[in-house]
Amino acid sequence: MIANYHTHSRWCKHATGEFSDYFRKAVELGFKEIAMTDHVCHRYSWCWLDFNDIGEFDAQLNAAIEEYRDRIKILKGFECEYLPEEMDTYRYLRDELGYEFLIMGQHCDSTGRINAFNITKPDEVKAYGQSVCEGLATGMFKMLAHPDVFLTEYKSWDKTCEEVFHDIFTTCESLRIPIEINTNGYRGKRGYPSFEMLEFSKGYDLRYLINSDAHDPEHLYDEPVKACEREVAEHGIHVCETFAKTK
């Protein structure tokens, strides 16, 4: 691994480490590129960054980028839910503050009512899938994080999974949006990354990125990332080394 595009800091209140701790570790690991993608601020309960803190957050991130700019390429981003009423906020962050690497991590449906970690019913899977496809179609997001997040509780691979992933993969294929193989699920022993999903995905012309989804600088290239890399290779999935190579 030489790049990581999914990274959280202590600002999202369930991760540890300052921005500079991540950049120092990434340089030590010989990474060429890193994107900071804390959970974006929005009105729902699983958001931890307070919009009132964005000024201080942005100032500290800019200062850390300045300190490391000669040693590593750093992208400013956020992990975002697709929530139609929040799109103006995302546009502001992207266009005014330079958070150009917005990734879609859909932890809910587009009404904010369904929590993707607690999905147990086919109708909820369909609502999740529909919001992912609608969100990607806006063109706001550079990558789809953990498309298989709902398999945390929705344990059985079935017809509904196939229908929903068909829609998601067709959308990613036509918009050339890479999908993430998320090793935080591996780290947390959740239902993702799902190798059933990855096998199914071989029917589509997709680009893949393995990301740490680090919540601690020590996660950046830890054993779960390496184990996931090995398993992905055994499944014959080709992973792009950098975002640029997904294009």
Ligand SMILES: [Zn+2]
């Ligand atoms: Zn996430």
Ligand SMILES: [Zn+2]
């Ligand atoms: Zn994340």
